[in-house]
Amino acid sequence: MQVYISLGTNLGDKEQNLNEAVRKIEERIGHVVSLSAFHVTAPWGFHSHNSFLNAALCVETTLEPLELLERTQSIECEIGRTHKSVDGIYHDRLIDIDLLLCGDVIMQNDRLTLPHPHLAERLFVLEPLEEIAPQVVHPLLNITIQEILLNCRLKND
DSSP states (O other): OEEEEEEEEOSSSHHHHHHHHHHHHHHHTOEEEEEOOOEEEOOSSSOOSSOEEEEEEEEEOOOOHHHHHHHHHHHHHHHTOOOOOBTTBOOOOSOEEEEEEETTOOEEOSSOEESOTTGGGOHHHHHHHHHHOTTOBOTTTOSBHHHHHHHHHHHHO
């Protein structure tokens, strides 16, 4: 199954943080099929003096979504993330790894929602994702990532 993952960091050596996350994902989750460029973005949802570096990647894996979540959270901890954002309260972070799409899987439980519930409203996620997956169709919205990005840009203009 092909999964799409978002990476973000705004502390420390940002490029090194993203490269380390990609390396660990390749080792523990599956073959990295494609990786976007690294994008400098402003913080979203909170104030910080630190800009973000964001990327998206596609990984070929045999893992189920909850096992993917466990492994990505373990990688976050190893890189130095100490706590996740809760109830829409965001913080500076060494690394953030979010599962965006896992094939056509649609799921929602207390641990994981797929597709990612905020995918269609975050330019910092959509721009790198569109680089590597413009024609991938969102399984709930039934439109491509490219179309979602265009809609999001219109809303943010």
